[in-house]
Amino acid sequence: MSWLSLAIWTPIVFGLVILPLGRDSQASLARWLALAGSVLGFLVTLPLYTGFQAGTAQMQFVEKAPWIERFNIYYHLGVDGISLWFVLLTAFITIIVVIAGWEVIQKKVNQYMAAFLILSGLMIGVFAALDGLLFYVFFEATLIPMYLIIGVWGGPNRIYAAFKFFLYTLMGSLLTLVAFVYLYWRSGGSFDIQTWHQLPLPLPVQTLLFFAMFAAFAVKVPMWPVHTWLPDVHVEAPTGGSAVLAAIMLKLGAYGFLRFVLPILPDASRYFAPVVIVLSLIAVVYIGLVALVQTDMKKLVAYSSISHMGFVTLGFFLFMQNGQPESWAFKGAIMQMISHGFVSAAMFMCIGVMYDRLHTRNIADYGGVVNVMPKFAAFMMLFGMANAGLPATSGFVGEFMVIMGATHYSLWIGAIAATTLIWGASYTLWMYKRVIFGEIRHPAVKEMKDINAREFAILAILAVAVLGMGLLPEPFIAVIHQAADNLMAQIAHSKI
Numbered sequence: 001m002s003w004l005s006l007a008i009w010t011p012i013v014f015g016l017v018i019l020p021l022g023r024d025s026q027a028s029l030a031r032w033l034a035l036a037g038s039v040l041g042f043l044v045t046l047p048l049y050t051g052f053q054a055g056t057a058q059m060q061f062v063e064k065a066p067w068i069e070r071f072n073i074y075y076h077l078g079v080d081g082i083s084l085w086f087v088l089l090t091a092f093i094t095i096i097v098v099i100a101g102w103e104v105i106q107k108k109v110n111q112y113m114a115a116f117l118i119l120s121g122l123m124i125g126v127f128a129a130l131d132g133l134l135f136y137v138f139f140e141a142t143l144i145p146m147y148l149i150i151g152v153w154g155g156p157n158r159i160y161a162a163f164k165f166f167l168y169t170l171m172g173s174l175l176t177l178v179a180f181v182y183l184y185w186r187s188g189g190s191f192d193i194q195t196w197h198q199l200p201l202p203l204p205v206q207t208l209l210f211f212a213m214f215a216a217f218a219v220k221v222p223m224w225p226v227h228t229w230l231p232d233v234h235v236e237a238p239t240g241g242s243a244v245l246a247a248i249m250l251k252l253g254a255y256g257f258l259r260f261v262l263p264i265l266p267d268a269s270r271y272f273a274p275v276v277i278v279l280s281l282i283a284v285v286y287i288g289l290v291a292l293v294q295t296d297m298k299k300l301v302a303y304s305s306i307s308h309m310g311f312v313t314l315g316f317f318l319f320m321q322n323g324q325p326e327s328w329a330f331k332g333a334i335m336q337m338i339s340h341g342f343v344s345a346a347m348f349m350c351i352g353v354m355y356d357r358l359h360t361r362n363i364a365d366y367g368g369v370v371n372v373m374p375k376f377a378a379f380m381m382l383f384g385m386a387n388a389g390l391p392a393t394s395g396f397v398g399e400f401m402v403i404m405g406a407t408h409y410s411l412w413i414g415a416i417a418a419t420t421l422i423w424g425a426s427y428t429l430w431m432y433k434r435v436i437f438g439e440i441r442h443p444a445v446k447e448m449k450d451i452n453a454r455e456f457a458i459l460a461i462l463a464v465a466v467l468g469m470g471l472l473p474e475p476f477i478a479v480i481h482q483a484a485d486n487l488m489a490q491i492a493h494s495k496i
Contacts, residue, residue, distance in 0.1 A: 004061045004063060038120070100349060139256075176216040179212035206496075217257050230302050230305065231302040250309055262487070266491045284416070298361050335476060335477065357448045357449065382466065386466045387424060
């Protein structure tokens with residue numbers, strides 16, 4: 001079994017082992033097993049990084065075994081410079097989430113931990129799949145653990161949020177399955193994604209396939225106007241669920257654009273690029289303004305996520321005269337995806353820390369938190385700044401690159417995109433000021449205790465990741481560079 005299969009199946013196996021430990025007396029064992037599974041799951045992804053050859057755009061660590069031979073469906077895995085970072089990010093965030101739920105989750109601990117571990121394995125499977133149907137199976141299977149996490153451990157409206165999440169994402173995905181079956185038929189009976197990349201397709205066919213795939217991936221990102229499920233889900237989901245959803249699950253949609261829409265349908269992508277650019281700019285500006293008026297901290301960060309992901313889709317669809325995506329914007333969008341993984345997870349963790357103490361997410365219920373929680377306030381300040389895109393934090397790198405590319409494409413689009421730095425700073429600092437600074441208005445805030453060793457460890461690890469990527473983005477870009485250049489060359493090539 002190669003490293004890639006181990007990265008997928010290690011957390012899933014641990015998750016299945018934990019499931020039978022249902023009694024409350026076995027909760028401690030379930031926690032420790034989950035921690036061991038998540039750490040081991042992360043360790044088996046490290047050889048992927050150390051053994052990765054950055055100078056080539058070819059798929060690496062490839063495995064191929066027959067699965068359903070009659071239909072030419074294979075268990076076919078591999079990673080390139082783009083998917084590698086997402087495999088590592090998924091395994092990394094899983095450790096954080098397991099530690100975050102250590103004391104908070106007291107009921108059905110085994111099921112909670114198992115759901116996250118299984119989800120982690122399935123998401124790595126999405127990033128590593130090189131077979132269309134295998135990708136689809138992993139992509140859809142991620143819905144089930146997430147649905148349970150929201151529906152079982154969520155807030156008062158959790159059932160509504162879980163159903164909304166499930167229906168929204170499933171509806172779009174069904175059309176994508178139809179598109180995959182058509183591509184299978186068109187390619188002479190192959191589900192191999194790399195074969196699909198070479199497939200000549202007339203523009204009318206590309207247009208139909210574009211809308212079929214767009215339906216699934218745009219909902220998953222989520223793009224405006226199909227974003228409404230995300231704030232509802234974030235508000236109800238437990239802290240760990242919010243962190244995974246924002247850090248990884250939103251990236252599945254953006255990754256779908258990179259792996260399917262752009263290389264398989266380049267002509268349709270160029271044709272509809274203006275539409276996607278407009279939708280992305282609406283997400284950046286309008287949703288930034290919507291975030292400003294939120295009273296619930298989680299809702300505010302959820303809208304901020306939609307605004308940041310608007311940058312990602314914007315960077316993907318800025319095509320130059322030669323039909324190639326704008327290099328800075330394209331690579332910046334991929335960097336933004338990785339950075340958003342760290343920053344959004346950290347923001348939700350901070351909100352989770354306060355919620356565990358006061359059991360409210362309402363901004364008006366806080367104020368003066370710095371007086372009783374100075375360590376926590378320092379961490380939250382750093383993550384708030386990263387969320388606003390301050391230089392030297394990871395949030396700045398991707399946004400700067402996309403704005404650079406957008407300005408090269410069109411000064412107006414660059415200018416509109418750059419306003420996000422104003423909106424981002426506005427809603428983040430406005431929330432921070434009201435929650436952290438000022439006098440203590442509510443007696444309950446006086447009783448709040450500063451972060452313990454477990455919480456400090458979580459926030460410190462995320463702080464290192466945010467600052468590390470902000471100060472040294474080069475290692476990240478070096479891995480992405482070759483795969484992104486190859487993909488851009490593919491996109492520039494017409495298939496008509």
